[in-house]
Amino acid sequence: QVQLKESGPGLVQPSQTLSLTCTVSGFSLTSYHVHWVRQPPGKGLEWMGVMWSDGDTSYNSALKSRLSISRDTSKSQVFLKMSSLQTEDTATYYCAREDYGWDYWGQGVMVTVSS
Amino acid sequence: ETTVTQSPASLSMAVGEKVSISCKTSTDIDDDMNWYQQKSGEAPKLLISEGNTLRPGVPSRFSSSGYGTDFVFTINNVLLGDEGIYYCQQSDNVPLTFGAGTKLELK
Numbered sequence: 001q002v003q004l005k006e007s008g009p010g011l012v013q014p015s016q017t018l019s020l021t022c023t024v025s026g027f028s029l030t031s032y033h034v035h036w037v038r039q040p041p042g043k044g045l046e047w048m049g050v051m052w053s054d055g056d057t058s059y060n061s062a063l064k065s066r067l068s069i070s071r072d073t074s075k076s077q078v079f080l081k082m083s084s085l086q087t088e089d090t091a092t093y094y095c096a097r098e099d100y101g102w103d104y105w106g107q108g109v110m111v112t113v114s115s
Numbered sequence: 116e117t118t119v120t121q122s123p124a125s126l127s128m129a130v131g132e133k134v135s136i137s138c139k140t141s142t143d144i145d146d147d148m149n150w151y152q153q154k155s156g157e158a159p160k161l162l163i164s165e166g167n168t169l170r171p172g173v174p175s176r177f178s179s180s181g182y183g184t185d186f187v188f189t190i191n192n193v194l195l196g197d198e199g200i201y202y203c204q205q206s207d208n209v210p211l212t213f214g215a216g217t218k219l220e221l222k
Contacts, residue, residue, distance in 0.1 A: 044213060044215050045202060045213045050211075058209045058210075060210045098206075100164040100165050100168065101149040101165060101170070101206065102159075102161055103170065105158035105160075108158055
């Protein structure tokens with residue numbers, strides 16, 4: 001069955017770089033787009049960027065200078081790297097598959113930016 | 116960038132009532148609007164996708180309508196289990212954008 005699972009550190013120090021992995025199963029990264037979205041505590045959803053099925057990427061312009069998304073199709077993994085983290089980057093980070101809407105989501109990983 | 120304006124921010128309804136949530140977009144997005152339900156501590160769940168399409172397994176009490184810039188999400192005969200936050204999302208253009216959410220509480 002289709003599954004996505006985010007993994008990464010729960011705590012990151014200010015100014016450091018966040019690295020997250022989305023490991024997928026039940027579908028191919030070359031057939032579906034995978035998005036990253038985040039949600040600060042008690043707040044709404046913010047789209048961060050996408051790994052298109054053809055390997056191209058698009059980013060939220062507000063984050064573009066700090067954000068990089070890549071993938072390893074052989075391992076069915078999509079990676080997110082975001083630099084220069086600040087306290088306002090504290091959020092739950094999700095990856096989600098797109099199929100006329102985001103039909104499958106990971107459980108999310110809570111990332112706290114604090115010294 | 117397409118801005119999505121969602122209203123109301125919150126609703127308090129009784130079981131059996133009808134819920135209506137509005138989303139207006141700043142640009143014409145055809146019918147590329149998706150609707151999600153998020154329960155406390157969980158990832159959002161896709162209820163309705165582009166073209167006002169009810170997703171498999173989602174009760175027919177949920178529906179949506181709209182095209183262009185004005186969209187409405189409806190829950191008929193709302194149940195206790197429908198409590199949560201509802202988000203609209205436009206998928207017509209990048210950056211994909213969400214409404215701010217509507218918190219639904221049942222009395």
